[in-house]
Amino acid sequence: MHEKLIFEHAAPGRSADAQYPRVPVEATVPTSLLRATPPLLPEVSELQAVRHYTRLSQLNFSIDTHFYPLGSCTMKYNPKACNQYAMLPELLGRHPLAPESTGQGVLQILFELQEMLKEVTGMRGVSLTPMAGAQGEFAGVAMIRAYHRARNDLARTEIIVPDAAHGTNPATATMCGCTVREIPTQSNGDIDLEALKGVVGPHTAGIMLTNPSTIGVFERRIREVAEIVHGAGGLLYYDGANLNAILGKVRPGDMGFDVIHMNLHKTFSTPHGGGGPGSGAVGVSERLLPFLPVPIVGRDGERFRWLDQQDLPQTIGRLSNFMGNTGVLLRAYVYMRMLGRDGMQRVSEFATLNANYLMARLQAAGFEVAYPERRASHEFIVTLRREAREWETNAMDFAKRLLDYGFHAPTTYFPLLVPECLLIEPTETEPKEELDAFVDAMIAIRKEAETEPAKLQGAPWTLPVRRLDDVRAAKQLDLTWKPATA
Amino acid sequence: MSNVPADLRYLKSHEWARLEGDGTVTIGISDHAQQALGDLVFVEAPEVGRRVSAGEACAVVESVKAASDIYSPVTGEVIASNVDLGGQPELVNSDPYGAGWIMRVRPEDKAQFSAMLDAKAYQAALAAETH
Numbered sequence: 001m002h003e004k005l006i007f008e009h010a011a012p013g014r015s016a017d018a019q020y021p022r023v024p025v026e027a028t029v030p031t032s033l034l035r036a037t038p039p040l041l042p043e044v045s046e047l048q049a050v051r052h053y054t055r056l057s058q059l060n061f062s063i064d065t066h067f068y069p070l071g072s073c074t075m076k077y078n079p080k081a082c083n084q085y086a087m088l089p090e091l092l093g094r095h096p097l098a099p100e101s102t103g104q105g106v107l108q109i110l111f112e113l114q115e116m117l118k119e120v121t122g123m124r125g126v127s128l129t130p131m132a133g134a135q136g137e138f139a140g141v142a143m144i145r146a147y148h149r150a151r152n153d154l155a156r157t158e159i160i161v162p163d164a165a166h167g168t169n170p171a172t173a174t175m176c177g178c179t180v181r182e183i184p185t186q187s188n189g190d191i192d193l194e195a196l197k198g199v200v201g202p203h204t205a206g207i208m209l210t211n212p213s214t215i216g217v218f219e220r221r222i223r224e225v226a227e228i229v230h231g232a233g234g235l236l237y238y239d240g241a242n243l244n245a246i247l248g249k250v251r252p253g254d255m256g257f258d259v260i261h262m263n264l265h266k267t268f269s270t271p272h273g274g275g276g277p278g279s280g281a282v283g284v285s286e287r288l289l290p291f292l293p294v295p296i297v298g299r300d301g302e303r304f305r306w307l308d309q310q311d312l313p314q315t316i317g318r319l320s321n322f323m324g325n326t327g328v329l330l331r332a333y334v335y336m337r338m339l340g341r342d343g344m345q346r347v348s349e350f351a352t353l354n355a356n357y358l359m360a361r362l363q364a365a366g367f368e369v370a371y372p373e374r375r376a377s378h379e380f381i382v383t384l385r386r387e388a389r390e391w392e393t394n395a396m397d398f399a400k401r402l403l404d405y406g407f408h409a410p411t412t413y414f415p416l417l418v419p420e421c422l423l424i425e426p427t428e429t430e431p432k433e434e435l436d437a438f439v440d441a442m443i444a445i446r447k448e449a450e451t452e453p454a455k456l457q458g459a460p461w462t463l464p465v466r467r468l469d470d471v472r473a474a475k476q477l478d479l480t481w482k483p484a485t486a
Numbered sequence: 487m488s489n490v491p492a493d494l495r496y497l498k499s500h501e502w503a504r505l506e507g508d509g510t511v512t513i514g515i516s517d518h519a520q521q522a523l524g525d526l527v528f529v530e531a532p533e534v535g536r537r538v539s540a541g542e543a544c545a546v547v548e549s550v551k552a553a554s555d556i557y558s559p560v561t562g563e564v565i566a567s568n569v570d571l572g573g574q575p576e577l578v579n580s581d582p583y584g585a586g587w588i589m590r591v592r593p594e595d596k597a598q599f600s601a602m603l604d605a606k607a608y609q610a611a612l613a614a615e616t617h
Contacts, residue, residue, distance in 0.1 A: 413551040419522065470550040474527040 002464050003055050005481060006042045016046035040483070059464055061408045062273070067434050069358075071379045071411035071423025072166070072214060074244045074266035075273065078331075081338060082269065086330035096322040100305050106326070107304035111297040113333045120336075120344060121243075121260055122253025123283030127292040129324040136261030136280020137172040137239065142316045143259055143284060143291040144206045144235045145176055150291075150314060156205040156233065162191050163417060164213040166241045178205055185417065189217040189371045191225060200232035210239040211255070212246070212377035214415045215370065216355070216423070226256030235259065235288075243267045244427070245352060245378035248345035258285040267347075268332035279328040290314040295323055350428035351378040354435060358426050361439045366446070370418045379425035381418050382410075388420045393449040395420040397456035401448070404462045405441040488518035490609050491583055495559070495602035498611050502583065503559050503602060506590075511560055511599055514587040515547060515578060518612055523549040526575040531567035531589050538564060538591060540598050545588050547578065559602050560593040 026034065044052070061068070068075035085091075094106055114126040130136035141159065148156040159173035164185040173180050183195045196207075207229045211219045219225065229236055238252040238260035244267045252260045264279040265272035272278055284292060294315045298307040306323070309315055339347065359380040363369050370381035388394040399409035399422065411423040426435055448455045460466065494502045500519035504512045520526070528548040538544040543555035544564075567589045571577060578586035593599055603611065 416552050416554070471525040471527060474550055 003052065003059065006044060006049070006052050007481065007483065009048050009052060010043040012043060014043045014045055014048075016044070016049065018046060061403070066406060066408050067426075067430060067438055068408040069410045069424045069426050069438065070408060071216075071381075071425040072241055072414070073273075073411070074241075074263070074378075074425060074427060075408075076244070076266075076269055076427040077429035078269050078271050079335065079338065082331040082334045085334045086327055091330055096326070100303075104304055107297050107306075109333050110323075110326070110329060111299055111304050113329055113336070114297060116333075116336050117262060117281055117283060120248065120251070121262065121283045122251030123257075123260060124253075124286050125289045125292055125296075126281055126283045127294070127296050128279070128281045128329055129293050129295060129319050130261065130280035130282055131320050131325055132278040133241070133261060133263045133265075133280040134168060134172070135319055136263070136282050137168060138175060139280070139282045139293050139316060139319060140237050140259040140261050141172050141176040141178065141206070141208070143282075143288050143293075144237065145178070146291045146314065146316050147235065147288055148205055153233070155202055158199075158203045159205055159237075160196065160199055160207040160229070160234075162207075162209065162213070164189070164191075164210070164215045164415060165208055166210045166214055166239045167414065169208040169210070169237075169239060173208065185213070185215070189213065189215050189374050190220055193221060193224060193228065196225065196228055200228060200234060202233065204229065204232050204234035206235040206237050206258070208237040208239060209257075210241050211252075212242045212379075214241075214423075215417065216376050216379040216381055217371055217374040218245075218377055222255045230256065240267065242378065245348055247348040247351075248341065249348050253283075253285060259283070259288055264328060264332040269335045270328045270331040277325045277328055279325045279332065281324075281329075291316050293317060293319050347428050348378070351426075352376070354426040354428060354430055355379055355424070357432070358424060358435050358439065361435070362442060365439060365443050367442065370421065378427070379423060381415075382422045382424060383418050384420040384422065387446065387449050391449045391453045393453045393456045395422055397453075397459065398422065398442075398445055398449070400467060401445045401456045401459040402441060403460040405445070407438055407441060488516065488521055488612070489583075490516065490518075490605045490612070492605045494583065495599060495604060496608035496611075497557060497559050497602060498608075499557050501556060501559055503599060505596075505599055509596070510565060510590050510592050511562075512587050512590045513556075513558065514582055515556060516608070517582050519554075520579050520582045520586070523547060523554065524551050525549055526578050528553075529568075529571040529575045529578060529588065531569075531571060532564045534564055534567055536564045538562065547575075547588075556588060558589075558591060560591055560598040561595060562591045562593040564589055565592050566590040 063075055063077055094103055110128060117126045130139050157178050158181050159178040160181045160183055161169045162183050162185055170180045181199045183199060184192050186192050211222055213219060226236055235258040236256055238257040240260055240262040243262060247267060260283045261280045264270050264281055290312060291314055294308050294312055295306040297304055355376045355378050359369055359376045362382060367382050368386060370383050384395045384398055395412045399412045402409050414423055494504050496502050500516045502514055502516050506512060526547055526549050530546040532544045538558040540558060540561045542558055544558050545556035547554055547556060568587050
C-alpha cells in the first residue's frame with residue numbers, strides 16, 4: 001500500500017477555492033513584502049488532500065493501533081480524558097501573556113502540578129518550564145554548575161556518567177561545558193563503586209544516573225553512591241527516563257538525588273513520538289532551590305502568580321518564551337488527578353509485572369536475557385547474539401520482521417553494552433493477551449530465522465516501504481522535495 | 487571470525503596500534519569493532535598537533551547504530567590524521583588495518599605501546615566477550 005507524495009497527486013490549475021482567504025492577500029500585505037514568485041504548493045482538490053492525509057494517518061504505527069514496546073521510551077496509552085479536559089475552551093482560549101488576575105484557574109492547576117511532582121519525587125521545588133527531556137537535562141546540569149559557581153568552587157567541571165546511563169547524559173554534560181568521566185558497570189548490572197571512588201575528587205561537579213538504569217535493573221547501592229559523590233563535594237542528577245518503574249514506590253529525593261528531570265511525556269502519559277511536544281519538568285533538593293529555571297508558579301495566600309527573575313535572582317534563567325508546554329502540562333495534571341496516589345503505585349507495579357512476565361515467557365521460549373539473575377524493572381534486554389551467529393539474523397532483522405507481525409519494534413542496539421540487543425518495555429497499559437501475542441510472534445520469527453532466514457533479512461515485506469538504506473540516508477541528506485522539472 | 491593481524495597491538499576497547507619505523511604509532515579500530523558497529527557514516531579524527539593522553543577519548547566513529555569514542559593507547563602529539571575518512575568513512579569498514587587508519591601519534595613513552603595486548607591476548611579477550 002504505497003501512498004504517493006501529495007505533489008504527485010497534483011495537476012496544473014487544480015485548487016480548492018473553499019480554503020482560500022476571504023480577502024485577497026494583496027489587500028492586507030504591503031506590496032514590498034509580497035513574494036515575487038508564488039510558493040511551491042501542491043495543486044490538488046480538497047478531496048484529494050483529505051484522502052491523502054487520511055491514508056497517511058492510517059499507515060501510522062501508533063499506541064492507539066499497535067503494541068509499542070520501545071524500550072526506554074515508555075510508550076504507554078494516553079487516556080482520551082486527558083485530551084478532553086486539556087481542550088476545555090477556557091484552557092484552549094487562554095493567551096500566555098494574559099494578566100494573572102484573569103488566569104487564576106490555569107495558574108492553580110500548574111501550581112498543584114508542581115506540588116504533586118514534588119511529592120511523588122521527594123524533591124523540594126519543581127519548575128515546569130523545560131520544553132522537553134533534553135532541555136530538562138540541560139537545566140539540571142546548568143543548575144549543578146550554577147551551584148558550584150555560586151560557592152566559588154570553580155574547579156568542579158567533571159560529570160561522571162556510568163556506561164549504563166541514558167544515552168543523552170554525556171551529551172548534556174558536554175553541552176553544559178563539562179568534561180565527561182565514564183565509569184563501568186559490573187556484570188551484575190550495578191555501578192562499580194571502586195571505579196567511582198577512583199574518579200571522584202575536587203573536580204567532580206556531579207554524577208548523572210538513571211535508576212533503574214538503561215539495562216533495566218535497579219541500582220541497589222544508590223545510597224553508597226550518594227555518600228561517595230556527596231562526600232567528594234559533587235551533586236547527584238537523576239535522569240527521569242525510567243521513573244515509570246518506581247512511581248509511588250521509591251522517591252529520588254529519598255535516595256539522595258539533588259536534581260531530577262521528569263519526562264511528563266513518558267511517565268505521566270502525555271502524547272509523544274513524532275517529535276513532541278514533550279515536557280521535561282525539573283525538581284531539586286533544598287540546596288538547588290535558588291537556581292531553578294523561571295517562571296515558576298508561586299502562591300501568596302489565596303492568589304497565584306508567576307515567580308520570575310526578581311523572585312529568584314540566582315535562577316539559571318528562562319529556557320523558552322512563555323511558560324513551558326502548557327497544553328502538555330494540563331494533560332499530565334489530569335492524568336495524575338485521575339490516578340491519585342494509589343493509582344500511581346499501580347502504574348509501577350503493573351509496569352514491572354508486565355516486563356517480568358514478558359521476560360519470563362521469552363526466556364522460557366529460548367531467548368537469552370542479558371541480566372538473567374536480576375529481576376527486571378519496567379524493561380529488560382534480550383540479546384540475539386546466538387541468533388546472529390548461528391543464522392545470520394541480527395537484532396535489526398528481528399525488529400523489522402516484527403513490523404510484519406503488527407508490532408512496533410523494541411529499541412534496538414541500545415544500550416551499547418549488550419551485543420545484538422532488543423530493549424523491551426511493555427508498559428503497564430498492555431493486557432496479558434497482547435503480551436502473549438507478542439511472545440507468539442517472537443517465537444514464530446525465531447523459527448523463521450532457523451528455517452528461512454531470508455524472511456527476516458529482507459523484512460519488512462508488508463509495509464508501504466521495504467528495508468531502507470539507512471547508511472545512504474545518513475550520508476546523503478536530502479530533506480527537501482523539489483519537482484523534477486524545476 | 488574477525489581478522490586479528492599478528493603484527494599489531496590492541497586495546498580491550500578494540501583499538502589497534504602499529505609501531506612504525508620512525509617511532510610513531512598508527513592507530514585505528516579492529517576488524518571486530520568495525521563489524522560490530524556496522525557501516526560507518528562519520529569519523530571524527532583529532533587535529534594534528536593536539537596532545538593526547540593514554541586512555542583519552544580523542545576520536546569518534548559513528549555508524550547508523552551507535553557513536554563510539556576511540557581511545558588513544560599512548561600519550562603524545564598527534565602528527566597525522568586520516569583526512570580521507572571525512573569523505574569516505576566506509577574505508578574503516580573495508581580496510582580497517584590499512585586505508586581505514588585513523589590517526590598517528592608520536593609517543594612520549596614507548597612502554598605504553600609495549601603494554602598493549604598482543605594479537606593472542608586480544609583474541610582471547612574477544613572470545614571472552616562473545617562466548
